[in-house]
Amino acid sequence: MESALVVDRLQFAFTVTYHYLFPQLTMGLAPLIVIFKILAIWKKDERLNQAARFWAKIFAINFLIGVITGIPMEFQFGTNWAKFSRYSGGVIATALAMEGVFAFFLESSFLGLFLFGEKKLGQKLHLLAAFMVFAGSWISGFFIIVTDAWMQHPVGYSIAADGSAHLQSFWSLLFNEWALWQYLHNMCGALITGSFVVAAVGAFYVLSRRQEEYGRVFLKLGITAAVIASLVQLFPTGDRQGKLVTDYQPTTLAAMEGLFVTSSGAPIVLVGQPNVDEQKLDNPIMVPRVLSVLTYRHWEATVKGLNDFPRDTWPDNIPLLYYCYHIMVGLGTIFILIMAASAFFLYRKTLFNKRWMLWILMLSFPFPYIANTAGWITAEVGRQPWLVYGLLRTEHGFSPMVSSGNGLFTLLGFMGMYMVLGMMFLFLIWREISHGPEFLAARNDQNLESAEAKAKEQQQ
């Protein structure tokens, strides 16, 4: 049975990591499309409308892959984690079921209207449809975060006679302190992905000297959104999230920071490799006292190291947790630098001639994906060895009757399926980007002309 646990964990980790590559762009791009639409109506600029349509095309492909890789997530709670479902269904299924009725219906209904109803709806209602899709995707994110936050920091429950958790307070579940900060932190992360992608495509057009007009529009909005999101990502959301980990998951904090021994005036580690066997960091480069300040706002504060916690409550993959956390924070810092510099050049109106800066912007788009993924791995590996922090251990949560052979069969199936999806996605997105907004505009004009010609013929 031991290996069934490993297969179940691998399958969930694989499907959820892959899945989240898409929603982060969906949630990050949706508000930007709304802004394009608002600007288009406000400034009566057809080009901005064309920009919105171009991004809607990319949004549609991305949304589809997000939806179809998302369906398995809800089902896997039951298929692979039956004992966990039994234990926690009385609480978290409230959030998951609410996601279904409040977010999925909204998103799916208005996505159809947004993509295919522009002519039928007119500009203002079309903007409303775009807004509803944005709202739907952000509400969806909220309920998923509520679910995860309960697993990180369970509140508002009671344990029933059969040992399972039952909901005791609806509002404490929804307004879990952990959920609120995690939500803001996560949505900011999604915005970073969305705005970096918009800016990167803009840089690509300007650098390749085609459709430059659109390229500049993309750069302006992308950089403006990215600089705000990157700053808010660090402070206050990242800072508050860190404080919650300090308060409620001190073991996780110690492992994340690579702090094996309790110390006062604890240093922050910039680089180093955790050596779990000898319980020390190899090749460390540290800044003294900073960790104490960040966690307890005091130079001399004592931060508990792993040695103060029983070994069986340590996260079971300390190096992975440590690296992912450092990758997330390191990239987050780089994002601020890149976008602050770009915003400065944009303000000075010299950005479009600074090809080296545009190259950096164009090549930077994969990194927000990496940072978001690393952040989620930090959260979920950091929660180990618990499935529900302090209540249910991971090894007590998986399906008792599903053998590792059956689990591996479906894991391999998912891998094959997702590889095909990934190739299709890249192919289709590449086509859209290489066509660009001008191509869409030209096709629209052609259609208009042919439609008018047809109408004339019919009149005659």
Add this chain to the structure above:
Amino acid sequence: MTTLWFMLVALMLTAYVVLDGFDLGAGIIHTLIAKNEAERRLVIRCIGPVWDGNEVWLLASGGALYFAFPILYASSFSGFYLPLIMVLWLLMLRGIGVELRSHVDDPLWRSFCDFVFSGSSLLLAIFFGAAIGNVVRGVPLNADGYFFEALWTNFRVGPNPGILDWYTILTGVVALAALTTHGSLYVAAKTEGELNQRARRIGTISGWAILLLTVLSLFATVWVRPAVLDNFRNHVWGFIFPVIVATGLTGILYFNAKGREWAAFFSSTAYLVGMLAGAAFGLYPNLLSASTNPSFSLNITNSASGDYGLKIGLIWWSIGILMAIAYFVYLYRLFAGKATLDELDGY
């Protein structure tokens, strides 16, 4: 409270079958009735703006089931592990087939998408039918309330059944015929000309097929699980469901012959509702019966969620579903009428 949630979850699942049922049906007949590119685009256009919303009823039902009966959710999803994951793969393929078809203007790409769309719709219909068959027949639950079914064992409905045995294959074929009819009638109602004619012809053939198969499956069900009759014996009003089924069947054949497309489609809706409601009525209060020992069966009492959660759920669920219905009414009205090919918009 638990009875109410039993009805609400059943209602949502029924809404899923009725709504996504015609998407699947349209998929099944897609390559049969649409001979050229324009016709194929038109068939997809019939369901294009709505299929995604329809599929959401499945997700929302799954969520509601997990919420109201977490113990049932844990048992059934892990017990039906393999077919469920295969259904997920098929749903993915269906989504790709419908949605990505229009993105590349190339005959090979479009043929590929048509094939994926049709094939996955066909298999999904059979899988869903077999799933209902499994629930009606019962599964080998153990004392902890868990089970695991292989895809097939010896194709008999004995104590160690597989997902597929002769009975569940039969219910799978019933579902295939029913959804083919449902989808044909929908496509007929949404199209004109030759496409409409061909869809109606398939509707007629599969309409007669479901008449035959329904009678057959009725006898088979009573033979496999005589206990389904208990509720009908004790509560005579339950016979309303078979009456709805019979009326629906008659309506399908009569209105389709008359060319009254929407009346025929709503008859087929009545048929589906009658079948599913009848099955739910026969099963109540059991959710999943044990073929091993009747005391292991999961029912609405021993697998329900806490009372507080269920009560508060009633409030948010009602608000959410009313909003969802409002979106659907708006969406369907906006895209009402015969589907046309419109160069300006997608698909």
